[in-house]
Amino acid sequence: MGNGAANPDGPVLAGVDKGDGQEYVVRCAAGQAALHGLPLHLLYVSEHPDRDAPGTDVVEPLERLVRTEFPGVTVTAEAVAGRPAAVLVERSAQAFWTVVGHRGSGGFPRLPLGSVSWQVATHAACPVIIVRPGDAPAAPEKRVVAGVDVTDASGVSARALDVAFAEAQLRGARLELVHGSFHLGETPTGPGMAAPDFEILDDAVHAALKEEADKRRDRFPDVTVELHAERLRAATLLAESSKGAVLLVVGSHGRSGLRRLLLGSVSSELLHTAACPVAIVHAPHPD
Structure with a gap:
């Protein structure tokens, strides 16, 4: 693979x-x-x-x-x-x-x-x-964690998921698909402002995670998948999920052009906070 x-x-x-x-x-x-x-x-x-x-x-x-x-x-x-x-x-x-x-x-x-x-x-x-x-870790679990951006249309998150499934399969490990999201815009700040229907938002995220898992079921039939989504900063949730895992896989958009100057904010933070090795998967660049 x-x-x-x-x-x-x-x-x-x-x-x-x-x-x-x-x-x-x-x-x-x-x-x-x-x-x-x-x-x-x-x-x-x-x-x-x-x-x-x-x-x-x-x-x-x-x-x-x-x-x-x-x-x-x-x-x-x-x-x-x-x-x-x-x-x-x-x-x-x-x-x-x-x-x-x-x-x-x-x-x-x-x-x-x-x-x-x-x-x-x-x-x-x-x-x-x-x-x-x-x-x-003294006794790591047979668990690979993958950060999933359900809003990503660039293909980077899908590429990272392909890698995560392949790594879980090779290790005989279960795969945890993790999505964290928290936006200040979701919190009402003024009179008459109503909070969004979080139940609908959560259901949509879980449906998107399940769809990504189902896309890869035929290619990786032996990989057991768990879905984990919370209204929490993605980097915070992924760092917590990485505890005891053998590998954390994240996609990184960085910047386009001749040279990307920065990693994505989530992946760069995880280099300092993750409790297991971090695999960075990004879009190929021509240079």
């Missing part, structure tokens, strides 16, 4: 760092490669090779970890000089998935326009999984 990647025959690309917690990032990437039957390529990019630890000191222990713990995964490793975000974005055009770590102020060195993980999630040519080292 494709994920809209630039290269459906490419490897899982894992951007690794010299900081603590990289073993978890690599295990997530190796697990993704094993699920899809793909090779794994570990890439360490040093912006200051003359000051940093030798690249082989970073990638070789991680490569050995994969060979030991994931013997069925073909793994290669590479250390290069360059700007980490730029190199990872360029290499993502040859990858099926890209996996990077994100620790807010830690992890990869922060750049003027934001962290490396932020830039990769925004500009990569394939879907990206963002992992926070050290945040691995």
Whole structure:
């Protein structure tokens, strides 16, 4: 099952760092490669090779970890000089998935326009999984969470749903479709103003979620689907739903043009608040 990647025959690309917690990032990437039957390529990019630890000191222990713990995964490793975000974005055009770590102020060195993980999630040519080292749940449930925008007409949410169904199927996990919405405009603020019929609105959302699930039932007959909608900020509801899950999948519109400058507000917030790895799926861009 494709994920809209630039290269459906490419490897899982894992951007690794010299900081603590990289073993978890690599295990997530190796697990993704094993699920899809793909090779794994570990890439360490040093912006200051003359000051940093030798690249082989970073990638070789991680490569050995994969060979030991994931013997069925073909793994290669590479250390290069360059700007980490730029190199990872360029290499993502040859990858099926890209996996990077994100620790807010830690992890990869922060750049003027934001962290490396932020830039990769925004500009990569394939879907990206963002992992926070050290945040691995002790006993994650077999559950994948997908954020659904029932008002999206661009196709991005549908693409993210296709990926979420495929990931749930590969993991033998149940899939939770989550929609959160809260608008100040729904709350009356003046005399004589009546609140909308929330029951009708809720029924419409549930019907839309069910319709999206039904569209994919023939392709993913073994995936058990749960529907979850609340009148709550989408990012807040998704962060709560991510607790104990193995993966959270969201679509990101960002901005159009030669380069999208920002992730969508929901997906960007979830990079900081989600309690499990976050898969960012966005529309392909020509550059």
